[in-house]
Amino acid sequence: MKKVFERPKSMYPVSTHYCPGCGHGIVHRLIAETIDELGILERTVGVAPVGCSVLLYNYLNCDMYEAAHGRAPAIATGCKRVHPELVVFTYQGDGDLASIGTAEIIHAAARGEKITTIFINNAIYGMTGGQMAPTTLIGQKTTTSPFGRTSKDTGYPLRVSEILATIDGAAYVERVAVNDPKNVMRAKKAIKKAFKTQMKDLGFSLVEVLSQCPTPWRMSPRDAIKWVEEKMMPYYPLGEFKSPKREG
Amino acid sequence: MGKKTLMTGNEAIAEAAVQAGCRHFFGYPITPQSEIPEYLSKRFPEVGGCFLQAESEIASIYMVFGAAGAGARVMTSSSSPGISLMQEGISYISAAELPCVIVNVMRGGPGLGGIQPSQSDYFQATKGGGHGDYHVLVLAPSTVQEAADLMMEAFDLADKYRNPVMILGDGFLGQMIEPVEFKHMSSTDRPARDWTITGAKGRAQNVVKSLYLKPDVLEQHNLGLHRKYQKMIKNERRVEAYLTEDAQIIIVAFGMAARIAKTAIKILREKDIKAGLVRPITLFPFPYQTLERVAEKVDNLLVVEMNLGQMIEDVKLGVCGKAEVHFYGRVGGMVPNYDEIVADVEKIVKESR
Incomplete structure (x- = not known):
């Protein structure tokens, strides 16, 4: 019988600790498939900072760093400058990348650091129990914005991809989602393109993934998907914000 | 190199790093150490x-x-305020047991403080600095030559213990020009590093990490680090004893303060006051035993620091009540003059008669 689906070689045969309906597992798998398809397992290095995905090294079997909150791009920079031949990626959440780690991500992009960032935007701090994130939408209720986020007190959610696309050193920036199979396929394509951008030495690459976080959102997995489509996508439009100049 | 060159302390530290085989530098400008990154930005491309x-x-x-x-x-x-910013990372590096060298060319604090020399980061350097139970190995040079020598050795010590090593100098040492000769390194061979991130080729995954969610596992990790620090304490304590044999009073000082104290000691001896110096070279591990020994032979010790009394706490632990421990310090970038030290010693000697 023909095998039509199997576990990527780059993944350990274990189940994840993520909540039902969480997007992390999907994105992990897309990265693993990318590593397998590009044949780069032996030269890929991941950096996973504080957040639900800090245990990424339990699921991907490439070499990995565990990073402090927000600092993954700096660690990835240190590694890449020592081993330019390696393919180095960071896997960061929104609190990590868009709040505590804004300086590190902006300057990694500004330097045109030849690393790839997979940025999971789920509009909330998941691991610490659902506090307001820099990407939390106006009106969204969290444990630290119990009456809904107001712009009067806490300003506006950051559109990271749009910001980074203005930076010359950023070669490729795209926002995708993992709400349905079609978008999952697109996300896979974007992740692969980001890795290839790095491998061609074109500069910094980032894929922002709108992701479901049902438990802290206090929603069923099905409602969470609907919320991504109805609330997140209008504020965070999908699409390519920066295309690599040379493509092979 | 093998021949003497005139260099500032900062330049000598930077060249020593090159001589020791260091090929990666990451930093941020801050006075009074910016000559280190400036030197390396020119030298590394070569x-x-x-x-x-x-x-x-x-x-x-x-x-x-x-x-x-x-x-x-x-x-x-970096220098003091910058080193404060690094403390989180130093804690992570210590926890993950990564070898590296961190230079702190101290300036006056707290806060933005000033840009003149100080020794006010002693506590931060020797007692951990960041969160958690950890230590970095701390070396305190008092001449440009010693700064170069210790800098070269620091990389080997970092490798030996898989631990950060800090060179703790001050703005005085960093800016001062002296002749320096770079020792020939017989070898830049490093211990096997099979734990490093190089891509998982032909081996299982390597992970550099510091998270241990299970308390019993984290306890074992902490105990492992503790055993390593005990080894440093056993093997790496270094101290200079200067004219201590016949001394009636001992000055204890490190770095630049020790150098000024030496001048004071020469003057005191001309005045028939037999003063001697104990100069800790490693601040962690601290040479408690040396102080315990000298305390048995003198009634008084004077600790001189460019702070308001930090190393004195370790001196007192070493002396353990066997002698009186006095203190003289200047702060804010003010450097103690040898005259001031002489006067203080004379006062102590007079009062104890």
Whole structure:
């Protein structure tokens, strides 16, 4: 019988600790498939900072760093400058990348650091129990914005991809989602393109993934998907914000 | 090199790093140490090194984390406020057991403080500095030559213990020009580093980490680090004893303060006061035993620091009540004059008669 689906070689045969309906597992798998398809397992290095995905090294079997909150791009920079031949990626959440780690991500992009960032935007701090994130939408209720986020007190959610696309050193920036199979396929394509951008030495690459976080959102997995489509996508439009100049 | 050159302390530290085989530097400008990154930004291209000016001290120390984890001989340098910013990363590097060298050319604090020399980061350097139970190995040079020598050795010590090593100098040492000769390194061979991040080729995955969610596992990790610090305490204590044999009073000082104290001691001896000096070279591990020994032979010790009394706490632990421990300090970038030390010693000697 023909095998039509199997576990990527780059993944350990274990189940994840993520909540039902969480997007992390999907994105992990897309990265693993990318590593397998590009044949780069032996030269890929991941950096996973504080957040639900800090245990990424339990699921991907490439070499990995565990990073402090927000600092993954700096660690990835240190590694890449020592081993330019390696393919180095960071896997960061929104609190990590868009709040505590804004300086590190902006300057990694500004330097045109030849690393790839997979940025999971789920509009909330998941691991610490659902506090307001820099990407939390106006009106969204969290444990630290119990009456809904107001712009009067806490300003506006950051559109990271749009910001980074203005930076010359950023070669490729795209926002995708993992709400349905079609978008999952697109996300896979974007992740692969980001890795290839790095491998061609074109500069910094980032894929922002709108992701479901049902438990802290206090929603069923099905409602969470609907919320991504109805609330997140209008504020965070999908699409390519920066295309690599040379493509092979 | 093998011949004497005139250099500032900062330049000598930077050249010593090159001589020791360091090829990666990540840092952020701050007075009074900016000559270190400036020197390396010119020098590294000649030897195929990587110099990178980071966006902050926080990013610098994590670039060091990344490079050390990747197996490189790597360093950063900064001054007091910048070193404060690095403390989170130093805690992570210590926890992940990564070798690196951190230079602190101290200036006056707290806060923005000033840009003149100080020794007010003693507590921060020797007692951990960041969160958690950890230590960095701290070396305190008092001449430009010693700064170069200790800098070269610091990389080997970092490798030996898989631990950060801090060179604790001050703005005085960093800016002062003296002749320096770079010792020939017989070998830059480094211990096997099979734990490094190089890509999982032909082996299982390597992970550089510090998270241990199970308390019993984290306890074992902490105990492992503790055993390592005990080894440093056993093997690496260093101290200079100067004219201590016949001394009636002992001055205890490190770094530049010790150098000034030596001048004071010469003057005191001309005045028939037999003063001697104990100069800790390693501040962690601290040479408690030396102080215990000298305390048995004298009634008084004078601790001289460019702070308001930090190392004195360790001196008192060593002396353990066997002698009186006095203190003289200047702060804020003010450097103690040898006259002031002479006067203080004379007063102590007079009062104890």
